[in-house]
Amino acid sequence: MSKALSKLIRDVPDFPKPGIVFKDITPLLQDAKGFRAAVRALAKAAEPMQPEAFLGIESRGFLFAGALALELGHGVLIARKPGKLPYQAHRVSYDLEYGSASLELHVDAVAKGQRVVIVDDLLATGGTAQAAARLVEQQGGVVAGWLFLVELEFLHGRQRLGQAPVASVLRYA
Numbered sequence: 001m002s003k004a005l006s007k008l009i010r011d012v013p014d015f016p017k018p019g020i021v022f023k024d025i026t027p028l029l030q031d032a033k034g035f036r037a038a039v040r041a042l043a044k045a046a047e048p049m050q051p052e053a054f055l056g057i058e059s060r061g062f063l064f065a066g067a068l069a070l071e072l073g074h075g076v077l078i079a080r081k082p083g084k085l086p087y088q089a090h091r092v093s094y095d096l097e098y099g100s101a102s103l104e105l106h107v108d109a110v111a112k113g114q115r116v117v118i119v120d121d122l123l124a125t126g127g128t129a130q131a132a133a134r135l136v137e138q139q140g141g142v143v144a145g146w147l148f149l150v151e152l153e154f155l156h157g158r159q160r161l162g163q164a165p166v167a168s169v170l171r172y173a
Contacts, residue, residue, distance in 0.1 A: 002041075006170050008034045009150065023150050023172070025060060025121050038169055039067040042119070042147050045167035046072060049145035051117040053077055053110070057103070057132050058084070060121035064149060068119060077110065079103045079132045090138050094131035096124075103131045110141035123148040123168060126157030133162070 008028035015022040028034045046054075046068060055077040056065025062078055069076040082091060082102050089104035110116060116136045118129055123146070133143045143164045151158065151168035158166050 002170055005034055005038055005041075009170065023122055023152070025149060028149075029063065035067075038149055039064065039071060041169045042149070042167070043068055043071045045169075046117055046145065046147055049117050049165055050115055051144050052115040053117075054147075055079055055105075055109075055116050055118045055132055055136060057118065057120040057128055061119050064121065064147070065119040068117075068147070077105065077116065079105050079135060090135055092131045092134045092138075094127040096127055101128070101131075103128070103135060105132075105135040105139070107139070110136050110139035112140035114141045115144035116141045117145045117147055118143060119147045121149045123151040123157045123166075124155045126155075126160035129157070130160055 008031055010024040010027050012022040012024050028038060042064060051074055053075045054065040054068045056062040058080045065076045082104055085104050085106055088107045090107055091102050091104045093102040118132045120129060129146055136143055145165040146161055148168040149170060151171045153171050153173050
């Protein structure tokens with residue numbers, strides 16, 4: 001299955017800057033069978049994490065978190081870029097492999113002790129996922145696990161994510 005899914009990932013060289021090969025998931029999203037297979041693979045990996053909610057990271061993480069929430073019957077939370085949320089929000093800043101950024105989460109998004117699985121399309125250095133975890137933990141939530149469609153293993157992002165289980169459908173060494 002992962003070989004079929006990997007054929008739906010397009011490499012875009014020198015994006016967003018020279019030397020980076022961007023893993024474009026839009027062909028996978030456009031393919032109904034591929035998208036369904038990816039969501040089902042993520043859902044299977046999520047079940048042992050015992051999630052109570054899925055947190056999607058802007059913006060492609062929203063697609064998978066929403067689909068997983070529907071598939072497994074849980075709520076979906078959204079971590080957005082600054083200024084995009086309409087209510088009071090916590091903010092964390094972090095470094096990327098090619099710059100820096102910030103994420104925000106509504107101050108009342110996570111219940112104390114709530115088991116949250118963090119979802120994004122791609123794990124690179126782990127900075128974005130780590131920032132999302134800080135937002136969950138600021139509100140007293142528990143990071144129950146991490147789900148990614150694609151993992152760039154050569155960037156060792158998994159090692160920055162702590163003790164919670166990490167699952168990815170496609171891995172690039």
